Amino acid sequence: MGPFPADPVVAMLSGVGFEFGLVLLVLAVAMILVMGWLLIRHQLLLRRRGVFVCGLRLLGSERAGEQRASAWMLGVAQYCGGDFRWYRPINPLLTPSLVMHRGELEMVEHHRPTPSDDIPFLLGSQVVTLSIATGGKWRRCQVVLDQQILTGMMSWLEAAPPGGANYLSARTI
Numbered sequence: 361m362g363p364f365p366a367d368p369v370v371a372m373l374s375g376v377g378f379e380f381g382l383v384l385l386v387l388a389v390a391m392i393l394v395m396g397w398l399l400i401r402h403q404l405l406l407r408r409r410g411v412f413v414c415g416l417r418l419l420g421s422e423r424a425g426e427q428r429a430s431a432w433m434l435g436v437a438q439y440c441g442g443d444f445r446w447y448r449p450i451n452p453l454l455t456p457s458l459v460m461h462r463g464e465l466e467m468v469e470h471h472r473p474t475p476s477d478d479i480p481f482l483l484g485s486q487v488v489t490l491s492i493a494t495g496g497k498w499r500r501c502q503v504v505l506d507q508q509i510l511t512g513m514m515s516w517l518e519a520a521p522p523g524g525a526n527y528l529s530a531r532t533i
Contacts, residue, residue, distance in 0.1 A: 394452070401454060405447055411438045415481060415504035416446055416458070419489075432504070434481055439516050446503075460501075462520050466491040468500070470510060479504055486510045 405411060414437035418430045435457070437446045444465065445456035468489040473479045477487050485504050492499045505513060 397452060398450060401452070402449065404454065405436055408438055410440075411436050412506070412509050413437075414446060414509070415479065415485075417502050419500040419502060429502070432479060432481070437503070439512075442520070444513075444516075460490070460492055462517065464493045465517060466493070467514065467517055473504070477502075488513065 413434070415432050415434050416437075417432045419428070433448065435446055435448050437444060438456075439445075442462040444460040444462065446458040446460075448457040451457060468491050470486050470488040473485065473487050479485075479487070481504075485506050488503050488505060488510060490501050490503065492501065
């Protein structure tokens with residue numbers, strides 16, 4: 361017999377301690393892998409052409425002249441062909457969280473942030489209100505952009521082909 365008595369309680373507690381340590385180790389490795397993937401995803405998104413930092417919030421329905429708005433979300437956006445793609449920073453997928461088609465977008469107005477906008481980031485930028493036509497309904501959202509990015513967005517919106525987004529040129533016929 362060894363130096364320790366063969367107590368079943370001691371044997372059970374030592375097994376639980378080992379299992380608990382193993383579970384903690386597995387959770388730590390999983391967390392490191394997830395954080396590593398999010399960093400790699402972030403770098404992959406930032407290396408794409410035309411990506412910029414952009415805040416976004418969705419506006420609710422208008423009731424009695426008041427718009428209810430969601431909280432501001434900071435992310436990155438990209439113009440890709442006829443789409444405005446917005447990516448959440450903490451999302452494991454490489455796909456955009458929101459896609460708005462140029463033919464369905466209309467710029468309502470833009471202004472410098474006011475205290476009522478309650479923007480916690482991107483100071484010195486412009487708040488742009490967009491209307492989106494989807495399925496016969498109009499929704500609104502707001503984006504926060506740097507002044508140079510706003511100029512690019514205005515050019516991009518105005519650069520749609522004549523006849524709208526579904527226009528067929530003579531080369532495609």
